[in-house]
Amino acid sequence: MPNASTEPEELQLDSEGVLQAIELQHGLLAERVRGIFSFSYLTFQEYLTARKIVGSYNLQALKQPLELLVTHITEPRWREIFLLTVAMLRNADFLVLLMKQEIDALVAEDPYLQKFLKHRNIKHDWHFSPKQEKVLQQYYDANQLLLDCLNSNCEVTGIVRQEIEASLLLPIKKLSEREW
Numbered sequence: 001m002p003n004a005s006t007e008p009e010e011l012q013l014d015s016e017g018v019l020q021a022i023e024l025q026h027g028l029l030a031e032r033v034r035g036i037f038s039f040s041y042l043t044f045q046e047y048l049t050a051r052k053i054v055g056s057y058n059l060q061a062l063k064q065p066l067e068l069l070v071t072h073i074t075e076p077r078w079r080e081i082f083l084l085t086v087a088m089l090r091n092a093d094f095l096v097l098l099m100k101q102e103i104d105a106l107v108a109e110d111p112y113l114q115k116f117l118k119h120r121n122i123k124h125d126w127h128f129s130p131k132q133e134k135v136l137q138q139y140y141d142a143n144q145l146l147l148d149c150l151n152s153n154c155e156v157t158g159i160v161r162q163e164i165e166a167s168l169l170l171p172i173k174k175l176s177e178r179e180w
Contacts, residue, residue, distance in 0.1 A: 046081050046084060050084035053065045053085050054089055070095075070099055073102050073142045073145065076141070082099075083145075086149040089155065091156070096149060096154075103143055106139045107136075107139055110132065113136065143168060146164070150164065150165070
């Protein structure tokens, strides 16, 4: 605003007025607790988060925003952000490859889970600890997210898509034998 005051007290009053106007007139924001505002709908926050990630990645040509995003691959509340981000990227190859690496790392340290993934013998009586069950559920959910991203309207090269689909759910030993 060209005629806005630069005095801290007036800026505070103006800011509060803008927030109240947005809350009352548009319903975009809601005051949850006195002085604490949040988006009325989580979709706005998810969309703006994805835009920030993509903007940072595109403008700075840094891999870091995507690398930080994939650290949340097992968190259900980040699902829509992944789907929005992969759709917004001009080329999502790097992101889906990072996702695949992060997913594979979930089970990489547990030889028993690796054996399970390698054999998948239904007749075998598999026994998992609660921690292993949690890891397997995260592994399944993260792979489902990866598939949902690939099945969305994202731009992924055919080679990357084929490689991910061919190596889905493979044990680490078999993955290390493959050429990327």
